[in-house]
Amino acid sequence: MALAKLDVVVLDCPDPRALAGFYAAVLGGTVEGDGDWVDLKVPGGPSLAFQRASGFVPPEWPAADRSQQFHLDLAVEDLDTAEKGVLELGARPLDTEDRSRTFRVYADPAGHPFCLCAC
Incomplete structure (x- = not known):
């Protein structure tokens, strides 16, 4: 029995919205949010999230x-x-x-x- 289920893969980056846009253009999906955390809802697959990391x-x-x-x-x-x-x-x-x-x-x-x- 699994203890957990994979929810999202998170990538640190300097500009979450821009990187989410890159992967949306590659994979399709919908970019949601703005600011320090942006989600990419990918059709038929796990979501990706992008988190602002200062000093990345x-x-x-x-x-x-x-x-x-x-x-x-x-x-x-x-x-x-x-x-x-x-x-x-x-x-x-x-x-x-x-x-x-x-x-x-x-x-x-x-x-x-x-x-x-x-x-």
Whole structure:
């Protein structure tokens, strides 16, 4: 028997509304709230929340001294199409050179690593 149920994944960032908008453009869903806490209600999946963190320092990938701590894997039908879309939205590539793999690694506009994964 589980003791708890996953409610939401929360990402610290300097601008919660902007980062919620980035992920809404990538995943769909509805951005709710403003200020220091913003929610993204994702259709058919868990919600994401974005919390203002003063002095936020983005992780580096890969780096032992500024570990990513977690990342999101986002399933996509077409890696090239999804890559073009996330780059247009402000993501930056971290590890995309090996085009034979089934995943590519990016950083969102606040610096959190995420992967696009072929499904």
